[in-house]
Each structure stands twice: as structure tokens, then as C-alpha cells.
Amino acid sequence: MNRTRELSGQLSAATGDMPTYQIRAPTAALPQGVVMAASPGSLHSPQQLAEEATRKRELRLMKNREAAKECRRRKKEYVKCLESRVAVLEVQNKKLIEELETLKDICSPKTD
DNA sequence: TGTAAACAGCGTCACAAGTT
DNA sequence: AACTTGTGACGCTGTTTACA
Numbered sequence: 001m002n003r004t005r006e007l008s009g010q011l012s013a014a015t016g017d018m019p020t021y022q023i024r025a026p027t028a029a030l031p032q033g034v035v036m037a038a039s040p041g042s043l044h045s046p047q048q049l050a051e052e053a054t055r056k057r058e059l060r061l062m063k064n065r066e067a068a069k070e071c072r073r074r075k076k077e078y079v080k081c082l083e084s085r086v087a088v089l090e091v092q093n094k095k096l097i098e099e100l101e102t103l104k105d106i107c108s109p110k111t112d
Numbered sequence: 113t114g115t116a117a118a119c120a121g122c123g124t125c126a127c128a129a130g131t132t
Numbered sequence: 133a134a135c136t137t138g139t140g141a142c143g144c145t146g147t148t149t150a151c152a
């Protein structure tokens with residue numbers, strides 16, 4: 001995959017082009033004039049919207065943290081599994097080679 | 113014993129694919 | 133179309149190892 005990732009996600013925090021879940025600053029620190037994504041109907045004040053966005057972001061980060069842990073756990077397990085399969089196949093291969101050598105010995109015509 | 117290099121684990125971001 | 137999930141990539145930090 002070709003990912004042209006910015007040096008760091010954090011760097012773009014001030015550019016205003018981030019999805020809501022990436023808003024970095026807590027509510028109180030939001031720069032003046034920053035408006036959350038299209039307000040859904042005017043049910044909430046800007047303050048409430050900011051709090052909601054922060055809450056969503058934190059939830060998302062928490063879930064993703066757990067997802068990443070689980071993903072790594074599964075990957076490790078998978079690699080372990082592959083490694084033990086390799087070990088089994090190596091033993092099997094060794095045995096087959098030995099068996100082949102034995103059979104060759106038996107079948108080959110003897111000189112003297 | 114200090115230290116640089118290698119390694120492992122973690123949190124986060126970006127993105128594709130799947131779901132609602 | 134918006135939301136969710138899984139995962140590769142990146143950067144950071146702490147630990148281990150080899151070496152002067």
C-alpha cells in the first residue's frame with residue numbers, strides 16, 4: 001500500500017482538516033473559531049458539541065487501543081503457530097530423508 | 113560501567129473493507 | 133452515507149545485549 005502519511009497526525013491538528021475523532025485539544029483548549037462538523041439540528045451549544053466530540057474521540061481511541069492489542073495478540077499467536085508448524089515439518093522432512101537413504105541402501109545393488 | 117544498537121511493546125493515525 | 137472494525141505504518145519508550 002502506498003501511504004503518504006503526514007509526518008505526524010498531530011501536526012495537522014491546527015489545520016482544521018481533521019475528522020472529528022481526531023480533535024486533539026480538550027474542550028477548553030479549542031482554538032477560537034474552530035467549529036465542529038455540521039451541527040446536527042441545533043440541539044446543543046457549541047460547548048456541548050465540543051464535549052461530545054471529545055467524548056467520541058476518547059471512546060474511539062480507547063476502542064482502537066484495545067483493538068490494536070488484540071490484533072497484535074492474534075498476530076503473535078499466528079506467528080507462533082507457523083513456527084511450530086515449521087518445526088514439525090522439519091522433523092518430518094528429516095525423517096523422510098532418512099527413510100529415503102535407508103531405502104536406497106536396501107535397493108542399491110551391492111558391489112562385493 | 114557507560115553506551116550504542118537491536119528489540120519489543122504500546123498508542124495513535126490513516127485507510128480499506130464491512131456493516132447499518 | 134455514516135459508522136465501525138481490523139490492521140499496517142510510524143514514532144516513542146523501556147529493556148536487553150554486545151562491546152569498548
